[in-house]
Amino acid sequence: MDVPLAKFLTWPPFYTLQPNLDTQNQQLALWSQVILDYAKNNKIYIATMESFDGITRNNELNRFLSEELKDILFKYMKKQKFIIAEGLSMLVFWQKPETWAEMIYRWASNSGRIGTVETVEGLVSGDETTSEEFYGMPVNYAIEVLKTLQKSKKAEMFAVGDSYAVKFF
Amino acid sequence: MEVKLTESSRPVLIPNEVIIKEQSKVEVLFEYFLCSDSKQGEYYCYLTSHRLVCVSKKNFAIPLAYIEGQKAAGGFLRTHRIEFNVRIKALPQYLHEYMPQALMPSMISMKFTVGGRDEFLTQIDTACRAESWNKPIIVEQKQIKVEGYGIGGIKQALKEDTHDRNQTLSAGFKDLKSLSDKSRELKNLASKLKQMDESKDPELQEIKATMASMGFTSGVTKETAGKNYIPQLARELCDFIKEPLQNNGGLLPLLDAYCIYNRARGGSVISPSDMAQACELFESLSLPIKIRVLAGGTKALSLGGQAVENLTRSLIEKIREVGHLSSKEAAEIFKISTTIALECLLLGENQGQLCRDQGLQGLHFYYNLFLRN
Numbered sequence: 001m002d003v004p005l006a007k008f009l010t011w012p013p014f015y016t017l018q019p020n021l022d023t024q025n026q027q028l029a030l031w032s033q034v035i036l037d038y039a040k041n042n043k044i045y046i047a048t049m050e051s052f053d054g055i056t057r058n059n060e061l062n063r064f065l066s067e068e069l070k071d072i073l074f075k076y077m078k079k080q081k082f083i084i085a086e087g088l089s090m091l092v093f094w095q096k097p098e099t100w101a102e103m104i105y106r107w108a109s110n111s112g113r114i115g116t117v118e119t120v121e122g123l124v125s126g127d128e129t130t131s132e133e134f135y136g137m138p139v140n141y142a143i144e145v146l147k148t149l150q151k152s153k154k155a156e157m158f159a160v161g162d163s164y165a166v167k168f169f
Numbered sequence: 170m171e172v173k174l175t176e177s178s179r180p181v182l183i184p185n186e187v188i189i190k191e192q193s194k195v196e197v198l199f200e201y202f203l204c205s206d207s208k209q210g211e212y213y214c215y216l217t218s219h220r221l222v223c224v225s226k227k228n229f230a231i232p233l234a235y236i237e238g239q240k241a242a243g244g245f246l247r248t249h250r251i252e253f254n255v256r257i258k259a260l261p262q263y264l265h266e267y268m269p270q271a272l273m274p275s276m277i278s279m280k281f282t283v284g285g286r287d288e289f290l291t292q293i294d295t296a297c298r299a300e301s302w303n304k305p306i307i308v309e310q311k312q313i314k315v316e317g318y319g320i321g322g323i324k325q326a327l328k329e330d331t332h333d334r335n336q337t338l339s340a341g342f343k344d345l346k347s348l349s350d351k352s353r354e355l356k357n358l359a360s361k362l363k364q365m366d367e368s369k370d371p372e373l374q375e376i377k378a379t380m381a382s383m384g385f386t387s388g389v390t391k392e393t394a395g396k397n398y399i400p401q402l403a404r405e406l407c408d409f410i411k412e413p414l415q416n417n418g419g420l421l422p423l424l425d426a427y428c429i430y431n432r433a434r435g436g437s438v439i440s441p442s443d444m445a446q447a448c449e450l451f452e453s454l455s456l457p458i459k460i461r462v463l464a465g466g467t468k469a470l471s472l473g474g475q476a477v478e479n480l481t482r483s484l485i486e487k488i489r490e491v492g493h494l495s496s497k498e499a500a501e502i503f504k505i506s507t508t509i510a511l512e513c514l515l516l517g518e519n520q521g522q523l524c525r526d527q528g529l530q531g532l533h534f535y536y537n538l539f540l541r542n
Binding site (some may be wrong): 007011012013015016018019020022023026029030062063079 | 304446492518519524525527528529533535537538539540
């Protein structure tokens with residue numbers, strides 16, 4: 001979506017829930033983009049409703065997203081698979097799980113890890129991956145990503161004690 | 170013989186003329202001296218204080234002054250009729266303009282196919298006896314006595330003027346009965362005030378505006394129109410409301426129209442249900458005004474079918490020009506009511522042309538950049 005989002009953020013109607021459904025859909029799509037960009041720039045993997053207050057409030061205009069609009073927005077984002085709810089918090093996928101999974105698999109094959117077993121924790125916070133983009137990813141977030149690799153039969157996860165390990169194929 | 174009609178086919182009244190009685194389905198027969206009779210067909214008849222006006226495809230009016238020897242005819246097993254002789258007489262000078270000389274039949278017979286004869290006849294008798302046409306038109310032309318000159322004189326004159334006006338007004342408002350009686354006098358005062366165009370005094374301007382919206386002495390009533398009350402009401406309403414409509418961008422909420430119309434009627438107020446019924450008839454009577462239910466449920470009178478759409482289009486144009494508008498701002502710019510303005514803005518929103526901003530300053534509408542980038 002090539003829309004200058006900055007323009008919308010200084011435009012008052014952006015902060016009011018639009019009753020016309022066509023308009024509302026477009027509004028929600030634009031807001032999703034704003035939230036994902038914000039999450040990406042601030043490396044927010046796990047968020048609560050309050051995590052985005054920095055962007056959903058515009059003090060200069062004296063406008064902010066109402067609870068109702070936030071609620072509708074997060075439901076929309078869930079439907080679009082931009083977020084996955086997990087208890088009171090949510091996982092924010094500013095990159096698609098498949099994109100993340102591809103990154104991890106590329107690292108595994110480049111560093112000759114195909115066929116070996118790695119702990120998930122080691123994968124995202126170990127010394128081997130500090131220069132990778134997925135370094136610093138929370139473990140439960142990484143598990144969601146690895147599930148897509150498991151689905152495409154490129155990896156398999158299993159429990160080791162109370163943590164998880166993964167084997168790449 | 171011919172007669173001027175308003176756009177909705179009611180007679181245009183002569184100054185001081187009042188409609189006394191209306192009757193539908195009257196068959197009229199002309200009898201000429203030494204000639205054969207000529208059937209004129211079925212008419213809708215108005216008895217006014219000055220004339221008998223018959224409206225159909227071909228219209229004619231007979232000055233009451235010409236009517237002589239009116240009597241009831243017909244009866245047992247025959248349709249009720251009124252017969253009278255027509256004798257041309259000299260009319261007061263001012264009436265020549267309204268009642269041009271014409272060939273008149275020597276006798277006229279009116280057949281009342283749906284009843285109402287006796288009452289009509291009584292009213293003809295009364296009206297002929299009253300001879301309203303011989304009464305001069307009251308035009309207030311008072312000489313103001315100026316005692317002294319300069320500012321003192323002007324002040325004195327103004328004071329007298331105000332005093333007279335106050336008396337007329339306070340007597341008029343004493344009770345509703347006398348209000349209707351006074352309505353003619355008030356109307357004269359109103360038209361007099363209207364003529365004082367050179368005046369720039371804001372207070373006087375306001376009085377002028379108020380008086381101008383008061384105003385006709387011969388509103389349709391159940392007594393005059395009988396069974397035809399609602400259709401005739403629809404016609405009169407249509408004639409009257411046209412001007413207010415034009416001044417309001419072609420649209421008025423039904424409630425506003427009701428208030429304006431009733432104020433003009435003075436004492437004889439109509440009920441909301443009469444108004445609603447009359448409005449329902451606009452279409453079947455093919456009158457130029459339509460009643461519309463707008464998106465938000467507001468009922469409104471509109472001039473022509475496209476008034477709402479046209480207004481909405483100009484509102485959107487304006488918003489593109491100035492950025493955003495609230496319904497109140499829109500109402501001020503386009504001189505329409507806020508209800509109508511809001512309805513049009515909501516219509517624009519429904520069409521996806523506009524979107525809203527609910528801030529602390531109220532609801533504002535913007536051009537829809539979400540969909541129209």
